[in-house]
Amino acid sequence: MNRRIFLGAALAVASAPTFARRNLDTPRILSFHHLHTDERLTLTYRKGDHYQRSSLARLNDFLRDFRTGDIATIDPQLFDLLYDIKQSLGHTDAVFEIVSGYRSPKTNAMLSRTSSGVAKRSLHMSGKAIDIRVSDMPTRSIRDAALRLSRGGVGYYSRSNFVHLDTGTVRQWGA
Secondary structure, eight states, X not given: OOHHHHHHHHHHHHHHHHHHHHHHTOEEEEEEEETTTOOEEEEEXXXXXXXXXXXXXXXXXXXXXXXXXXXXXXXXXXXXXXXXXXXXXXXXXOEEEEEEOOOOHHHHHHHHHHOTTSOTTOGGGGTOEEEEEETTSXXXXXXXXXXXXXOSEEEEETTTTEEEEESSSSEEEEO
């Protein structure tokens, strides 16, 4: 091995931890607009490998059941999924419009009685599902990005113009 190749390889190895550390320290920021309460929220929910406890608490409140006021713990992996979707679409300033976040069992039962599209054991009731859209993006683009990530359930509701995402088993439904 000649000296130039050796030095180049040594430099690459030496700089790799710095590059990796820089990526791990990148703050993960999400923006939301709740369509039923008209509330807006932008926050850093994670820095590196560390979820920001106060931000998660704010998100739990933001995504509460707007019909009953009940609050549940939302699965942080759901926020990672949203972040990865916006990154994969190159839409770093995306504002996720919330159609549905947490649903209390009471709300879910009422909705399942009045709509065939509501699961009786919905993951919304355990804080593992969210229904979203982004105003300046086709919902099929969001669906396609979520399917490429292959992490959880993806439901596509083209007539109602939203995408269901959850952190359950990998599956899909809708046109």
